[in-house]
Amino acid sequence: MKTVTAVVVGAGHAGLAMSHHLARHGIDHVILERGEVANAWRHQRWDSLRLLTPNWQTRLPGQIYTGPEPQGFMGMAELIAFLDDYARGLSAPLHTGTEVISVRQAEDGYRVMTDRGEWRCRAVVIATGACQRAAVPALAADLPPWIASLTPLDYRNPDQLAPGGVLVVGASATGVQLADELQRSGRPVTLAVGEHLRLPRRYRSRDIQWWLEHAGLLDQRFDEVEDLIRARRQPSPQLLGSTEPLDLDLNALSKRGVCLVGRLVGLAGTRLQFSGSLAVHCQAADLKLVRLLDNLDDWASAHGWHEALPASERPAPTRVPQRPCLGLDLAAGEIKTVLWATGFRPDYRWLEVPVFNARGRLLHHGGVVAPGLYAMGLPFMRRRKSGAIHGADDDARELSAHLAAWLAKARHRSFA
């Protein structure tokens, strides 16, 4: 059995950022990675995906984007190179091809069992990502056998799908992007829309992320928001990273021929049932968007940006079909494939520590899970930006300091 002070599980952006800060504190540690650096970005993403954050914002502790297109959006190959490059600059041993099988509490810390031996350590950082498993509703199991069913983790490109109609379930970032790509491929798309977050790519000639970052919204802390559970559950915004900045809201999709229906709520025999609530979800998203833009305008006026930027504008309200379709019979043959863009969950099956609530969700206070046990990279973990690549720096700085202080205190106690 090998011994180390801290084990970081996962060599994605969050684990790498944590390693950087642990090294700054002089904490000896290893990074264990089941595959390669940026494994999920390499193997669990669709071909056309680009980051939703512009390149200038894609940064890690001590590394910023220095390429020719600060306003562009990285594709997967570029991001993987960015993370590979970052990993090469770290001092800690990085064990790739090492899958963690279990983490258990042990005297004075944790035991980390891998398929390549066992580690004893004082502290563990969980940096395995928030999107390891696709959350698929139970009714997916009852789809008729002639319907192909897949999740975004399996989806690569439209050619993978049979010709014919596709039902995309979910209209957050993943759902709208895949609906758009599939519709453009000549497959008629029906998009089931529930609660969603509408955001324009650009506002007053600046990227929306510029606004959110500069106005301080991304730095909003977990202990400042009124309803943290809701904030953490918030769907990802309807955004697209592309070579030319483009809005990808429901109006853009309807214009392209995508058929909007309400949330998928049932399957009776071969008949899919959609909620009659499409209009209110669209209206709520429009109202929230206008409220956000009002706040951004106020911020711009208060901080001397108003004169420097083009005039305010308000996007057209979402056009909802007069009487959206409430039911669709799969026996009619129009739909060949169902794509579940219904969200993702982390995978903690290897974490054999009692740190979960009754629903199996990880309990943590701003990423502090238990003494010596930390999380990274979860939605709104410590700040609104925690789930994003650029959010890892501040979280890793604070949690590594917490970890260092805890080690010092524990050491002090053991010598007393």
Add this chain to the structure above:
Amino acid sequence: MHTATQPIDNGVNVTALLGAREALAQAPAAARFTWRAHCDWVRGTHSRIAVEDFYGLGETQQHRSRFTFEADHPEVFAAEDHGPTPVEYVLVGLAACLTAGVAAVAQHRGIQLRSVKATVEGDMDIQGILGMDPDVRNGFDDIRVTFAIDADASRADIEALVAQSQKRSAVYDLLTNPTHVKVEVK
């Protein structure tokens, strides 16, 4: 920012509701409620329905008194019109549920309401219930709710109130989403 000199009072105890939310998070089983109505046929399409008890917070609960409702059909249906039609009770439920939601959300958001009026209309083709055309459904094919709200708030804030009340409404959910319904004979 709301700068009230007088406390907002829509008659909703938001503190108690938020407290209940916190308590139920610790004991989710207590959040299981069963609502009941007891119906007695009178004659023709006339029935009398009583609502008195329900189950929740782990035990049977009683309303402060027994409420009774007459349900019937109007004279154009060759009935005696002793009370609203069952589908009108559905509209009653929707209006009451959304309006209660508006009051609660307004209280929570610090908006003083002066008046909240709602008109609810449901469209139906009775060829469905008369069994004349199998392609026509029995129930409403469209429901419209129109709110007129007088409050210390902007139009956008009022629209957001109404949107949020739909999001949290049980009856709105019942009407927009399918529900398992099982009818048995004892």
